[in-house]
Amino acid sequence: MAERNNRKAIIDFVITQPNVSSREIEEGLQSMAIATIKRGLQKLVADHLITVTGKGKATRYQISPTYELLRPIDVAEYFTKEIDDRIIKTGFNHALMTEVLAKSKIFTDEEHEKLQKLQSVYLEKSQQLTSFEYKKELERLAIDLSWKSSQIEGNTYSLLETERLLKEKETAAGKPKDDATMLLNHKEAIDFIIEQADYVLPLKVRAIEDIHSILMKDLGVDRNMRKHRVGISGTNYKPLDNEFQIKEALESMCELVNSRDNIFEKALLVLALISYIQGFADGNKRTARIISNAVLISNHYCPISFRTVDSVEYKKAMLIFYEQNNIKPFKDIFITKFQFAVNTYF
Numbered sequence: 001m002a003e004r005n006n007r008k009a010i011i012d013f014v015i016t017q018p019n020v021s022s023r024e025i026e027e028g029l030q031s032m033a034i035a036t037i038k039r040g041l042q043k044l045v046a047d048h049l050i051t052v053t054g055k056g057k058a059t060r061y062q063i064s065p066t067y068e069l070l071r072p073i074d075v076a077e078y079f080t081k082e083i084d085d086r087i088i089k090t091g092f093n094h095a096l097m098t099e100v101l102a103k104s105k106i107f108t109d110e111e112h113e114k115l116q117k118l119q120s121v122y123l124e125k126s127q128q129l130t131s132f133e134y135k136k137e138l139e140r141l142a143i144d145l146s147w148k149s150s151q152i153e154g155n156t157y158s159l160l161e162t163e164r165l166l167k168e169k170e171t172a173a174g175k176p177k178d179d180a181t182m183l184l185n186h187k188e189a190i191d192f193i194i195e196q197a198d199y200v201l202p203l204k205v206r207a208i209e210d211i212h213s214i215l216m217k218d219l220g221v222d223r224n225m226r227k228h229r230v231g232i233s234g235t236n237y238k239p240l241d242n243e244f245q246i247k248e249a250l251e252s253m254c255e256l257v258n259s260r261d262n263i264f265e266k267a268l269l270v271l272a273l274i275s276y277i278q279g280f281a282d283g284n285k286r287t288a289r290i291i292s293n294a295v296l297i298s299n300h301y302c303p304i305s306f307r308t309v310d311s312v313e314y315k316k317a318m319l320i321f322y323e324q325n326n327i328k329p330f331k332d333i334f335i336t337k338f339q340f341a342v343n344t345y346f
Contacts, residue, residue, distance in 0.1 A: 088323035146186035193294035239278035
């Protein structure tokens with residue numbers, strides 16, 4: 001805890017005094033031992049949270065893009081400003097994957113330890129189930145995921161109506177036909193990633209396109225990669241509008257995801273980046289949630305239903321990633337919902 005507080009104090013000082021020398025940090029943090037400051041700076045540089053330029057007396061420290069990716073952010077305060085008053089990164093950040101995320105450890109050691117303990121609980125619980133019992137629990141999670149993922153996109157079916165539709169093929173009276181189609185497509189996509197568990201190993205653009213096609217079936221949405229500009233409600237962030245750049249971005253994302261050993265990082269990167277790239281005219285976030293779960297399932301990790309996520313908070317976390325390239329709120333949702341899944345299913 002003391003080490004964490006010391007590192008935070010150094011970071012806070014560098015934020016207020018960009019391009020600062022070690023001597024100036026020592027003078028500004030006189031309550032902290034010089035040896036502690038030096039150790040803290042070495043650790044922060046090694047973790048890519050602070051960058052260093054120059055040598056000897058000309059050495060200077062400043063906040064890195066990795067820190068901007070992971071820094072704590074007050075979501076409620078962020079959205080007190082209206083859409084046109086927020087200072088944002090309006091365009092697609094090409095360096096986000098190739099430079100920032102490629103050099104960043106997304107989960108802290110404490111976060112990873114927590115997630116890995118939860119995964120161990122999942123393995124222990126699931127191994128005690130018969131194959132029939134496990135299949136029933138997986139079906140329950142699939143219904144919850146189909147419902148919540150669709151609800152985030154404005155679907156009007158309740159959870160009970162969704163269960164009736166997916167189990168008995170009984171549509172709800174007075175509901176749009178597309179709502180039922182969206183839910184049925186979700187279930188089909190989930191069944192596909194369960195039956196074809198190695199389909200995303202390694203992850204390829206073609207696999208993303210195939211799963212997107214399942215999700216968009218009979219919804220009047222172009223299944224192919226987007227060829228024109230698309231706007232996103234609630235933000236001034238503008239995704240790529242060039243088909244070749246979109247494909248290149250998706251390929252870079254796959255390369256980044258496949259290079260990671262940490263399964264939680266793989267799943268979170270897919271969840272955030274497919275949405276950020278906006279490779280399709282519609283259905284990007286739905287595709288991201290299914291592919292993220294495909295990554296978890298293919299590596300024998302507990303899938304996530306997102307059943308208890310607040311749709312507005314989910315969208316706000318996503319908008320912060322679009323506008324600031326800050327993944328912290330989205331990461332917090334991921335951790336919380338993985339914990340919920342482990343404790344609720346299997």
